[in-house]
Amino acid sequence: MSQNFDAIIIGAGQAGPSLAARFSAAGQRVAIVERKHVGGTCVNTGCMPTKTLVASAYAAHLARRADEYGVVLDGAVGIDMKKVWARKQAVTMNARTGLEDWLGGMPGCRLVRGHARFTAPHEIEVDGERLSAPKIFLNVGGRASVPDLPGLAGIDYLTNTSIVELDTLPEHLVVIGGSYIALEFAQMYRRFGAKVTVIERGPRLxxxxxxxISEAIRDILVKEGIDVQLGATEMSFAPEGAGVAVSVAGDGRAAIRISGSHVLVAVGRVPNTDDLGLDKAGIETDARGNVIVDDQLRSTVEGIWALGDCNGKGAFTHTSYNDYEIVAANLFDAGQRRVSDRITAYALYIDPPLGRIGLTEEEVRRSGRKALIGRRPMTRVGRAVEKGETLGFMKVIVDADSHAILGAAILGVGGDEVVHGLLDGMYAKAPYTTIQHAVHIHPTVSELVPTMIGEMQPLT
Structure with a gap:
């Protein structure tokens, strides 16, 4: 016998609790199944813990620069990693507990702990208990991808999940990967005081x-003392005392040996879809394991949707929440919202951060359209100068004929926030002249966006 619900949500990550709340508010019975921690990646191993750690690392970095601001500190800046960890843990646990309390107070909502597996298209089993519903939503998230590299399986490596549980400082952290997760941890631990080496198989970060943008990011990290090894097409690992030896070669270079105390593997993410029994439900996935969905997040099986990191449509907290908004609007509000309505937007949380929206310069150039581009170094942004944080630059690209904003990148102080003014203009389908003629507050970083737009030149 199965216990019947109006809806089942598998996974209590970003989209799950909010969707459960909509079913509860509509007077329907909903089960939300979670095999580990309520809140998913964002709350437990992603955004909240990592940005809390980034904040501690920034405080240490700023303290070391205190003399530049005329601030006198007695003695060297020290790091208490146990306090750093405790602060991170408090932020995570407060958020997780808040979500658990919210779910526990929803009428008609049952939080089921355990691992869900399909037994039929609209039936799952969780630790021997069978649950069924006409509507099922997959919100199972993703995990770190671990490549098959020589010797890697024979060492104790870290991933984004395990590194946030460290309450001690690595002597030498070797980071495998040169993208967003890798670089955030690399800078963070360098600022905590560890020696850090980043190894990337590609020609650039x-x-x-x-x-x-890639070169500017590399310069920022190198200036902080991070060793960056690019073009590392050959890597192998071996235990070395209490640590690990990493052999790196590529591009015809002789192999070099790097001795590290810890290795962080941060080369990408894979969806958690391989152990759900999707075949029992007839749910199709792509070559990477993402659930195949249409523009309204419906899977190939009637009555089953996929939201968040497991559908390959974004893999960010904000896109996961937007997935919830799309599904909820279409189910409860007679909406016709679609994934294709949203504009690419994300950030890299090194310091200074990168805010990125729309098309890149290279994508616009490949499209062959007539475009204009504006650039401005942060050294020519008064607010950045006043704060003593002038690394990076910003740029915007627009269509020369339609005046539509095509994309922007702001690598600089406040870049993750400033970029939203341009993003909102894109959603409003406003011409770039709207922002060019806007009067912004002085002194801010945002006030130089209209100036940058006014100085645009043809993209060649």
Missing amino acids: TAREDPD
Whole structure:
């Protein structure tokens, strides 16, 4: 016998609790199944803990620069990693507990602890108990991808999940990967006082960004004392005392040996779809394991949707929440919202942060359209100068004929916030002249966006 619900949500990550609340508010019975921690990646191993750690690392970095601001500190800046960890843990646990309390107070909502597996298209089993519903939502998230590299299985490596549980400082952290997760941890631990080496198999960091952005990011990290090894097409690992030896070669270079105390593997993410029995429900996935969905997040099986990191449509907390908004609007509000309505937007949380929206310069150039581009170094932004944080630059690209804003990248102080003014303009389908003629507050970083737009030149 199965216990019947109006809806079952598998996974209590970003989209799950909010969707459960909509079913509860509609007077329907909903089960939300979670095999580990309520809150998913964002609350437990992603955004909240990592940005809390980033904040502690920034405080240490700023303290070391105190003399530049005329502030006198007695003695060297020290790091108490146990206090750093405790602060991170408090932020995570407060958020997790808040979500658990919210779910526990929803009428008609049952939180089921355990691992869900399909037994039929609209029936799952959780630790021997069978649950069924005409509507099922997959919100199972993702995990770190671990490549098959020589010797890696024979060492105790870290992933983004295990590194946030460290309450001690690595002597030498070797980071495998050169993209967003990898670089945030690399800078963070360098600022905590660890020696850090980043190893990337590609020719540059952050490969999805324009080359000028990648190079600026590399310069920022190198200036802080991070060793960056690019073009590392050959890697192998071996235990070395209490640590690990990493052999790196590529591009015809002789192999070098790097001795580290810890290794962080941060080369990408894979969806948690391989152990759900999707075949029992007839749910199709792509080559990477993402659940195949249409523009309204419906899977290939009637009555089953996929939201968040497991559908390959964004893999960010904000896109996961937008997935919830799309599904909820279409189910409860007679809406017609679609994934294709949203504009690419994300951030890299090194310091200074990168805010990125829309198309890159390279994508616009490949499209062949007539475009204008504006650039401005942060050294020419008064607010950045006043704060003593002038690393990076910003750029915007627009369509020369339609005047539509095509994309922007702001690598600089406040870049993750400033970029939203341009993003809102894109959603409003406003011409770039709307922002160019806007009067912004002085002194801010945002006030130089209209100036940058006014100085645009043809993209060649």
